[in-house]
Amino acid sequence: MKTRIQILRAVLALSVMATGPAWSAAASGGVTLSGAQQKTLGVKTEPLAAGQHKAQVDAFAKVLDPGPLAQLNSDLLTAVAAAEASRAEAVRAKTLATTGGALARKDQEAAEAQAKSDALKVEILRQRLGLEWGPGVARMSEARRQALVSALSKGVAALVHVDTPSNAGQAGARTVKIDVSADTSVGGVVLGPARAAEPRLQSSGLIVEVTGPSAILLSVGLTQSAHIDTGSPKSGVVIKKESVVRYQGSLWAYVRHGDAQFERRLLQDELPEDGGYFVAKGFAPGEQVAVSGVAGLFAADLAAGQAR
Template sequence: MKPLFLAAGSALSGAALASALFLAWPALTPDADDASPSATAPATPEGVVALDPAQASRAGIHAVTLLPAQTSAARHGLARALDISALSAIQSEIVSARAALTASQADDARQRALAAADQSASTKAVESARAQAVADRARLAAATQRVGLEYGPGLARLSSAALGDLVRAVAAGQASLIRVDFADGAAPGTGVARIGEGAAVMPVRLIGPAAAADTRLQSAGSLAIIYGALARELGTGRVLPASMAQTQGRESGVIVPRAALLRYQGGLWVYRAEPGGGYRRVELTDARAQADGWFVRDGLNNGLKPGDRVAADGAAVLLSIERGGEAAGEDD
């Protein structure tokens, strides 16, 4: 028999192994010299690693049993980045209207002062200056109201300076204005929602309901502003999953320990021990980070349930074995 050497990658926690870990165990199939020419080994299904307990032990793979858990029920929906071109135009209109109002108010005050002093300003000039100031004030009010009418009351509560800062931050890729719609159609208004998927989940605070319903989803949405790396990745129109804890109700599921998680192909995975031996790679759907691990609710298509055993140590080793010893990056 020829030993098989495999290199294990680092675990999801990011703690790199001190050096490339080389593991050796007896080959899983007979050598070509020992096998009958007519014998054909059965193909291993994709995502399955065939290891017996002795081989798993030599590879440093240990399984833990998933225990039942409960957490607050959550609402689920979608989040998407909004185009703020109209908001930028409104902000420019507000700045212009405010400048015009400042000038017309000054002219109004000047004309009234001249008229009171020596009648050098005509009554018509005083009335024209007053009318211009009133018109500019109305123009500023209309521009300010457009924010609430077109985007929602939450954004309308921002000051002109804060609104300008937001527009500049979005233009620089440092922030993003997003809309969150939940499957039940109702808009929560305020609260904290979780945006993103897998390990890239980010909590965001909702600032208020959107001005209009989504015509396609027929739902009333809420607005939020996000900053940082997720804002840079969330281009206009991109859709990400969203969730929000409910004040009433509980959800049942399991807590998956962080040591069992593996980031691969943009998702979160675990290796579940199969009844007949070996491990199967299972993607976690709608997993939510908790203090003691990641909560996976019952009834999802990943099929994890209390009593299942998952590899708590050595998930990266199993992935390396599955890929034939090839090291796997997160984005593979």
């Protein structure tokens, strides 16, 4: 439906060009439209807001199977419950042993041995958390880890193994962006270093937790490009996706000058952001950029260029 509306507006753009002048203020292209023409095409603009973008190191991300973690967590919770029960039994047996008798002492020794055995099982399972999932997961409280497993099972969280050649950018990393499509990425929080290395990249890797509705897009085994946030952030603006047109292999947006002039301007060195693209140059905060009717603007722009 949206595509059909865009086509209709583009057709309208070709017709409104016959009722008003065309303008080009730069080699990149542009058009002049009256207020009535803009209304016909549904053109609306919004001021660009200042933003920041952290320097990034390109990485590779592979979505991990949460099944082994869920099983290990279940085993640990079961072992903890058994250890608490056997510890309580050992305390009761010790109390009974104070009454004397060989049988009571024998029961005490058996209960204490069982309590030690169960406590050892808990310790081993906790060590396995660190050995298999890294210190970040091992440090979690039982409640936090159980909440993570629950979120993983519901598809509102995903665990991702992120690698870079020779561990570049991994030291001190806190956040990672993972590409889920050509122009969309999701953010994740670094839980800590991984314990299973990626030998082809000579990378020890990071365990990253992604949460939110987009986590369902990260299916187990999926491999995607990623970006580790590092260093000082860059200043610039974010151009919304609905403002952008793709033309001749590049991305463009329309900047309004005055009431009627629209300049088609190139996005330079754009970086994907949630809902758009970050650019550090070529655009300034406060500039009015078209956010709707862009397809009609583009059609009018091309028609004006052919008429010149």
